[in-house]
Amino acid sequence: MTSAMLSRRSLIASVGAVAATGLSGIIVPAQAKGLAPTPSMRGGSNNYRPGAPIVERIGNGGFWMTGTVRRAGDGAPLGGQRIQIWAHTTEGHERDPHSHGATLTDANGNFRLEMPQIVPAFGQPHGHLAYDSDEFETVFLRPIMRSSKDKTLEAHFVLQAA
Amino acid sequence: MSNSRAGLIWAAVAIAILVPLIAAAASPLLAWREPIYIAAGFAGIIALGLLLLQPLLIGGFLPGLSGLSARRVHRWIGAIVVLAVIVHVVALWITSPPDVIDALLFVSPTPFSVWGVLAMWAVFAAAFLAAFRKRLGIRPRTWRLLHTSLAAVIVTGTVVHAALIEGTMETVTKLALCSLVIVVTIKVFVDLRVWARGAASR
Secondary structure (H helix, E strand, O other): OHHHHHHHHHHHHHHHHHHHHHHHHHHHHHHHHOEOOOOOOOOOOOOOOOOOOEOOEOOOOOEEEEEEEEEOEOOOEOOOOEEEEEEOEOOEOOOOHHHEEEEEOOOOOEEEEEEOOEOOEOOEOEEEEEEOOOOEOOEEEOOEOOOOOOOEEEEEEEEOEO | OOHHHHHHHHHHHHHHHHHHHHHHHOOHHHHHOOHHHHHHHHHHHHHHHHHHHHHHHHOOOOOOOOHHHHHHHHHHHHHHHHHHHHHHHHHHHHHOHHHHHHHHOOOOOOHHHHHHHHHHHHHHHHHHHHHHOOOOOOOHHHHHHHHHHHHHHHHHHHHHHHHHOOOOOOHHHHHHHHHHHHHHHHHHHHHOOOOOOOOOOO
16 A cells, blocks of 8 residues: 555655646746747638728727737837727727728827727627738737727737738 | 416416517617528527427427327427528528638537537438338337437527527526526426336337
């Protein structure tokens, strides 16, 4: 019994050691590479309309979509990047052209675009955002609002050179 | 059964199904939806409501309907559920094709989609087996096992699907109807000993 206990204990210890080594083996190169690029989310590109115009605000506004755009690796903020935004709002469906608009990031990599209030559609109150220009790999995001009463929603892009 | 008792039972069933429908009809979300999207939602709500009638009919709980007549109504309601599910999916497809394709391919970001699609296939399978039961030569005991298993998948899938959705249904009436569907289904399964070893076919 004792030897069985000991061997089980040593087994746990060695498994733990292997796991620790394995995990650090995974983590260390990631740290060396720095900030990882944001992967596209499932369903993020649904009802996307490429080339939506840059607008002051979408429709009559009242709701803010905000976020940041940074470069993978060093995390440097990316200015002048075009972000497209669309959602099911109080003024239209996701498929309606007037539900779509684009904006550019400022020098600090921040963007904010006023748009109509997002309302739950297809079961969740959610928005869609796209980075879809030449310089970096395309990313589609589909953030979900914590509450459908929220007046803002944010999404963050970390882009990888194309 | 006295007339007043029968009236009470029918009134309770009508309230259980109609109140969630009326509450959904008052949803503020409707103002921001096109008719086709609204139709899709209500087809789903109607299908959920009809699921309450199915075990009630088979359990003989509905006054005036028992035995063969209850079974005949059960079959008709089953057919209406199939129709409602088709309207639900087609109308959602017209509203937003990529979201429905994602759901049908089980790659949707929304966790409730998979439950809805599972329930949909179980509804179609149950209807297919019911329509071709004799031609396929399915024995009564096999039939009972197949049909009740599919019914369990339909009820579970539909209830989880509905419960996880933030949509036109009002939360309290939605959860009350979902709970009733589950409780009545379990009650009938237990009463009729549907999964008991050697249960006699009716």
